[in-house]
Amino acid sequence: MSKYAVQFQQGMSLQQFLSEFGNEDQCRRAVFCMRWPDGFCCPSCGHHSHCQLQSRPLIQCHRCHHQTSLTAGTVMAHTKLPLTQWFLAMYLLTQSKNGISAMELRRHLGVRYPTAWLLKQKLMQAMRERDDDTPLSGAVQVDDAFWGGERHGGKRGRGAAGKTPFIAAVACATDGRPLRMRMTPVKGFSSAAIEQWARTHLTTDSTVISDGLPCFRAIAAVCPHQALVTGGGPASVEIPEFNWVNTTLGNVKNALHGTYHAVRSRHLGRYLGAFAWRFNRRFNLERMVHRLAGAVCHTPPLPYRLATIAEIHG
Numbered sequence: 493m494s495k496y497a498v499q500f501q502q503g504m505s506l507q508q509f510l511s512e513f514g515n516e517d518q519c520r521r522a523v524f525c526m527r528w529p530d531g532f533c534c535p536s537c538g539h540h541s542h543c544q545l546q547s548r549p550l551i552q553c554h555r556c557h558h559q560t561s562l563t564a565g566t567v568m569a570h571t572k573l574p575l576t577q578w579f580l581a582m583y584l585l586t587q588s589k590n591g592i593s594a595m596e597l598r599r600h601l602g603v604r605y606p607t608a609w610l611l612k613q614k615l616m617q618a619m620r621e622r623d624d625d626t627p628l629s630g631a632v633q634v635d636d637a638f639w640g641g642e643r644h645g646g647k648r649g650r651g652a653a654g655k656t657p658f659i660a661a662v663a664c665a666t667d668g669r670p671l672r673m674r675m676t677p678v679k680g681f682s683s684a685a686i687e688q689w690a691r692t693h694l695t696t697d698s699t700v701i702s703d704g705l706p707c708f709r710a711i712a713a714v715c716p717h718q719a720l721v722t723g724g725g726p727a728s729v730e731i732p733e734f735n736w737v738n739t740t741l742g743n744v745k746n747a748l749h750g751t752y753h754a755v756r757s758r759h760l761g762r763y764l765g766a767f768a769w770r771f772n773r774r775f776n777l778e779r780m781v782h783r784l785a786g787a788v789c790h791t792p793p794l795p796y797r798l799a800t801i802a803e804i805h806g
């Protein structure tokens with residue numbers, strides 16, 4: 493699909509969304525089908541026969557009488573929000589190119605700010621985990637990058653204090669078009685951190701091009717790696733081999749600065765993951781809500797404590 497075809501995609505109209513996910517029953521049916529596409533399976537005993545309780549939104553197994561909710565075991569677990577709110581948030585988060593701030597989400601959903609913030613963190617976690625399940629392959633451009641710190645002066649570039657290091661990687665087709673991207677915070681640009689990243693995010697049949705940063709040699713433990721020494725500076729961004737990874741880095745930084753007041757470094761992985769998730773599915777805007785709902789149904793719970801404090805590097 494050409495760049496223009498991507499930009500002028502119809503997407504999913506609000507009307508289309510509401511006719512599919514406009515009421516609680518529709519959303520419940522959608523979640524049920526996504527969680528158990530081959531029919532219900534009791535999480536306790538594996539039995540298939542079940543009934544829906546009338547008094548509470550629970551499913552009861554006919555054999556062992558175990559009761560489970562539709563959302564138990566998913567990132568929606570213990571939610572007090574109706575599923576229609578979850579689906580509306582998925583719609584708003586996927587249909588705009590740069591995502592939506594928690595403040596905007598709060599207004600659209602009519603909920604408190606902390607509720608909107610946590611809901612969004614959970615959706616972004618689902619996006620990130622779904623992409624992290626599939627390593628990049630083929631010709632991959634890799635670059636080191638930093639988030640934060642730019643606006644407060646001080647030392648610029650690699651190693652500057654107060655910045656969060658992350659790796660940007662773009663897998664390209666044989667004709668050079670970008671296919672999929674991945675952006676991952678790392679503890680630092682050490683050989684050990686880069687090798688661990690490569691083992692998680694690259695297949696062994698990938699071929700990687702990076703600039704001359706020494707730590708990237710560690711990628712060779714996983715797959716072939718070629719270092720192109722660019723010499724740094726503005727001229728290095730003109731090198732065609734780094735075309736897409738540089739474009740992508742520019743886009744993600746603009747998107748995060750433009751949409752969000754501030755992104756804390758400990759949450760950066762989710763914001764980068766959500767941006768990449770949307771990019772990786774840009775050819776099919778219309779199905780994004782379905783695909784995010786599928787990811788949400790298969791992502792384990794994210795307790796508030798973890799949503800607020802933890803950043804898992806790797």
Ligand SMILES: [Zn+2]
Pocket residue numbers: 534535536537538539553554555556557558
């Ligand atoms: Zn059972």
